[in-house]
Amino acid sequence: MILENDSLELLGAALKTLDSGFANLPAVTQADQSSEVARNKNRMAAVMHEVATRMHGNYPYFHPQYAGQMLKPPHPIARAAYALATWINPNNHALDGGRASSQMEKEAVAQIAAMFGWRDHLGHLCGGGTMANLEALWVAGQMHPGKRVLASDQAHYTHSRISAVLGLKFAAVPSDANGRMDVSALAKMLEAGDVGCVVATAGTTGTGSVDPLPEILKLRERHGFRLHVDAAYGGYFTLAANLSPEARAAFDCIIQADSIVIDPHKHGLQPYGCGCVLFRDPAVGAIYKHDSPYTYFTSSEMHLGEISLECSRPGASAVALWATMRLLPLTRAGEFAGMLDDCREAALQLHQRLVQDARWLVPFAPELDIVVWAPRARSASEISALSQRIFEAAAKNDLHLALIRLPVRFFASSKQAFEADRETVLCLRSVLMKPEHRAWLDRLWEILSRSADEVLRR
Numbered sequence: 001m002i003l004e005n006d007s008l009e010l011l012g013a014a015l016k017t018l019d020s021g022f023a024n025l026p027a028v029t030q031a032d033q034s035s036e037v038a039r040n041k042n043r044m045a046a047v048m049h050e051v052a053t054r055m056h057g058n059y060p061y062f063h064p065q066y067a068g069q070m071l072k073p074p075h076p077i078a079r080a081a082y083a084l085a086t087w088i089n090p091n092n093h094a095l096d097g098g099r100a101s102s103q104m105e106k107e108a109v110a111q112i113a114a115m116f117g118w119r120d121h122l123g124h125l126c127g128g129g130t131m132a133n134l135e136a137l138w139v140a141g142q143m144h145p146g147k148r149v150l151a152s153d154q155a156h157y158t159h160s161r162i163s164a165v166l167g168l169k170f171a172a173v174p175s176d177a178n179g180r181m182d183v184s185a186l187a188k189m190l191e192a193g194d195v196g197c198v199v200a201t202a203g204t205t206g207t208g209s210v211d212p213l214p215e216i217l218k219l220r221e222r223h224g225f226r227l228h229v230d231a232a233y234g235g236y237f238t239l240a241a242n243l244s245p246e247a248r249a250a251f252d253c254i255i256q257a258d259s260i261v262i263d264p265h266k267h268g269l270q271p272y273g274c275g276c277v278l279f280r281d282p283a284v285g286a287i288y289k290h291d292s293p294y295t296y297f298t299s300s301e302m303h304l305g306e307i308s309l310e311c312s313r314p315g316a317s318a319v320a321l322w323a324t325m326r327l328l329p330l331t332r333a334g335e336f337a338g339m340l341d342d343c344r345e346a347a348l349q350l351h352q353r354l355v356q357d358a359r360w361l362v363p364f365a366p367e368l369d370i371v372v373w374a375p376r377a378r379s380a381s382e383i384s385a386l387s388q389r390i391f392e393a394a395a396k397n398d399l400h401l402a403l404i405r406l407p408v409r410f411f412a413s414s415k416q417a418f419e420a421d422r423e424t425v426l427c428l429r430s431v432l433m434k435p436e437h438r439a440w441l442d443r444l445w446e447i448l449s450r451s452a453d454e455v456l457r458r
């Protein structure tokens with residue numbers, strides 16, 4: 001089999017252990033009555049066959065030759081633990097609905113906070129980076145009512161949309177030629193005195209660029225805004241041993257943020273539906289204050305629903321994350337950190353090969369594990385057309401890349417200039433977020449080269 005399936009055995013064994021905890025209860029399945037699955041076995045098998053066949057319609061996200069968007073399968077332990085938890089199906093909104101899994105969520109979130117150096121914090125899991133950022137900007141808006149939110153023009157588009165949802169004024173700060181927030185432009189915008197929150201991105205979604213947190217923090221001293229760090233994609237790279245000095249300095253400043261967002265469902269080996277928001281000051285919990293007439297009864301301890309905007313939430317997400325971190329703790333130089341080093345090394349090697357090959361234009365070196373590049377041609381429009389064709393040719397050769405539209409100014413320092421007949425240029429993009437990409441790089445390069453030749457020699 002190409003797909004991992006040993007975790008099914010682990011799941012079967014753990015299910016028996018789970019079952020043994022409830023052995024004192026009378027059996028639900030009567031001896032003379034077959035279970036739901038046994039009664040419907042043939043029809044369920046037919047449906048499952050259909051489901052598996054329908055899933056063939058995906059790109060092979062699990063495979064190293066899928067090197068396009070931010071997609072990869074969860075760790076087998078996360079998959080098994082998530083599935084196991086669904087036999088109970090806890091709801092981490094209230095301790096009444098998710099007693100054990102809420103405790104696991106608190107422990108898992110505390111480990112993530114500790115990864116950034118926070119001993120005290122307030123935080124919880126949520127549906128993803130969008131929801132997590134929404135909560136962070138909501139709190140920022142409550143703390144500085146009427147003031148603006150700023151994020152770079154390379155920040156995730158969710159920030160301007162969330163600001164609109166929350167009724168907050170939003171403005172984009174220009175980025176520099178490396179895709180990072182331009183601090184002098186930020187400084188100018190702050191002069192207006194109406195900024196309540198600056199969103200710094202530690203690893204932009206498009207290019208993995210890391211905003212210059214040390215300089216942004218200096219501006220906070222003068223202007224007193226809240227600093228929110230959107231580390232949805234890049235957060236775990238704080239454990240990596242092979243960051244550039246600039247990126248390292250930025251990650252080392254995250255401890256000074258007021259709030260942080262990180263997505264365990266991106267680099268944290270989790271199935272989708274697992275984001276995390278953290279606040280440095282636990283007192284912001286007061287902003288969430290509400291009374292539930294329904295749910296908060298069985299415990300005087302804090303229910304996660306008291307500090308979360310979402311109500312029902314999958315306890316299974318917390319269980320999967322807890323299990324993954326139990327196996328692969330968030331320690332520097334640990335096994336998990338080594339995976340991030342491998343991803344980054346793969347990106348550095350791909351970048352190196354691209355730079356040494358006359359066929360390609362490369363705007364800047366990767367700061368994380370995302371590489372962007374484009375075929376050389378006379379104009380932005382020609383480059384864009386070629387990128388599209390190489391992307392398609394590679395996919396036919398079973399190498400799945402991604403496309404991204406970048407401002408032409410990102411190429412200002414590339415040695416061979418091209419005619420900027422439009423403001424943006426379509427480029428190739430590869431998110432090398434599977435550690436296996438490092439070992440597969442020769443093969444990925446060979447297919448990319450062959451696909452490019454097919455297009456460029458025609």
Ligand SMILES: *Cc1c(COP(=O)(O)O)cnc(C)c1O
Pocket residue numbers: 127128129130131133156158201203204205230231232233234263275
């Ligand atoms: C992915 C991402 C988001 C959005 O998070 P979702 O989990 O997709 O909702 C926000 N910000 C950054 C930097 C991201 O990479």
